[in-house]
Amino acid sequence: MSGRRLKIGVLETGAPPDDLRPEYPSYGGMFRDLLGEAFDWAHYDVQAGRWPGAPADHDAYVITGSSAGVYDDEPWIAQLMDFLRAARGEAKLVGVCFGHQAMAQAFGGKVIKSPKGWGVGLHDYRVVSREPWMAPAPAIAVPASHQDQVVDLPPGARVLACSAFTPFGMLAYEDQPAVSIQLHPEFTPAYAEALIESRRGTRYTDEEADAAIATLSAPNDCARVGDWIRRFLTGED
Numbered sequence: 001m002s003g004r005r006l007k008i009g010v011l012e013t014g015a016p017p018d019d020l021r022p023e024y025p026s027y028g029g030m031f032r033d034l035l036g037e038a039f040d041w042a043h044y045d046v047q048a049g050r051w052p053g054a055p056a057d058h059d060a061y062v063i064t065g066s067s068a069g070v071y072d073d074e075p076w077i078a079q080l081m082d083f084l085r086a087a088r089g090e091a092k093l094v095g096v097c098f099g100h101q102a103m104a105q106a107f108g109g110k111v112i113k114s115p116k117g118w119g120v121g122l123h124d125y126r127v128v129s130r131e132p133w134m135a136p137a138p139a140i141a142v143p144a145s146h147q148d149q150v151v152d153l154p155p156g157a158r159v160l161a162c163s164a165f166t167p168f169g170m171l172a173y174e175d176q177p178a179v180s181i182q183l184h185p186e187f188t189p190a191y192a193e194a195l196i197e198s199r200r201g202t203r204y205t206d207e208e209a210d211a212a213i214a215t216l217s218a219p220n221d222c223a224r225v226g227d228w229i230r231r232f233l234t235g236e237d
Contacts, residue, residue, distance in 0.1 A: 006233060008039045009058035009091075011046050013080065013098055014066030016191075017198045024194070027064040030186035034226040039233070047076050055083065060092035060233050063099025065184060069113065069148055070098065070105045081106040088176045094229055095180030097146055103180045104171065109154035116165060118204060119144040120196060121212030122220060123183060125161040125169045131179070133231035134160070140221040142183035143192040149182070179232055185225035189216040 010028040015021065024030070028043040042058065044050045047066075052058060063080075070077060084106040087093060095103040101111040123144040127137055140161060150168040153159070161170035161181070170181040184192070193213050200209040231237075 005038065005040045006060060007058040008035075008041050008233070009052050009061045010041065010043045011061055011063045011080065011083075011099070012043055013046055013064050013076075013102070014068065017195070020191075020194055020198060024191050027186065028062075030188075030191070031062050031064070034186045034222070035230050035233070046080060049076065051079070051083065055087035055090040058091055060094065061087060063093070063095040063102055063180075065097035065099065065145070068098065070101045070111045071113075077102075088178075092233060093176070093178040093180075094232070095178075096186065097182060097184055098148075100171070100180035100182050101148055101150055103173075103178060104150040104154050104157070104168070107154035107157070107173065109150055109157065109168075110152035111148055112151050113147055114149040114151075116149070118147045118208070119165055119182075120146075120204065120208070121192075121215035122218055123163060123165070125163050125166070125183065127161045129158055129160050129172075131160065131172055131228075131232070132237040133235075134228050135224070135231075137221070137224060140183075140225055141218065142181075142185050142221055142225055143187040143189070143216065144183050145187070145192070145195060146182060177232075179229070181225065183225070185222040185229070187222070189220065192216055 012028050016024045105111050122141050124141045126139050156174040157171045166182050172179050196209050196212050
């Protein structure tokens with residue numbers, strides 16, 4: 001892959017709420033902002049049945065967040081699981097939030113709606129293992145927005161970063177070039193706040209929303225994690 005622009009396919013498994021789309025049109029666009037224009041990007045609305053022709057069509061795939069659960073009985077979710085399994089060894093994989101959960105479930109782990117409730121606002125993860133593409137850091141702080149969690153590790157998965165709330169928060173896979181994270185490095189603090197506000201009174205109480213929003217003014221490591229993902233994709237050590 002050296003000497004040419006890498007082809008990245010974004011499997012868009014969800015989208016920002018309707019009322020936020022005029023300012024925040026897509027999660028794929030957020031990943032382009034995070035990772036830069038040095039790649040050739042292609043976007044696939046998999047909920048609408050749009051898929052790459054084959055896993056080998058792209059050098060790597062980014063699987064986005066979604067309001068769906070990986071255990072939901074939706075045809076596109078079953079198709080996604082099949083695609084991820086077919087992509088093993090054919091392309092690099094990066095999963096975020098729902099994408100993190102989908103990869104874990106597809107590769108033999110287990111995901112549930114956690115009785116711990118919602119993880120929202122800026123969350124801190126301890127870095128417990130490091131890949132060559134990860135510049136050293138003892139911890140990362142990145143926005144979270146999830147209730148579902150990986151509760152059983154897939155075979156061959158190793159925890160890179162975690163918290164007490166999310167023990168399997170960032171994973172690497174030994175038998176394939178794949179990495180996933182429960183957090184949202186593609187979320188700016190402004191979008192993370194707007195998303196919380198859009199769900200105030202439905203998913204979160206006022207107290208929960210206020211507490212989560214208050215955390216977003218602290219420094220975050222979205223750029224650091226974005227750099228890790230970029231280095232993973234390009235093969236930089």
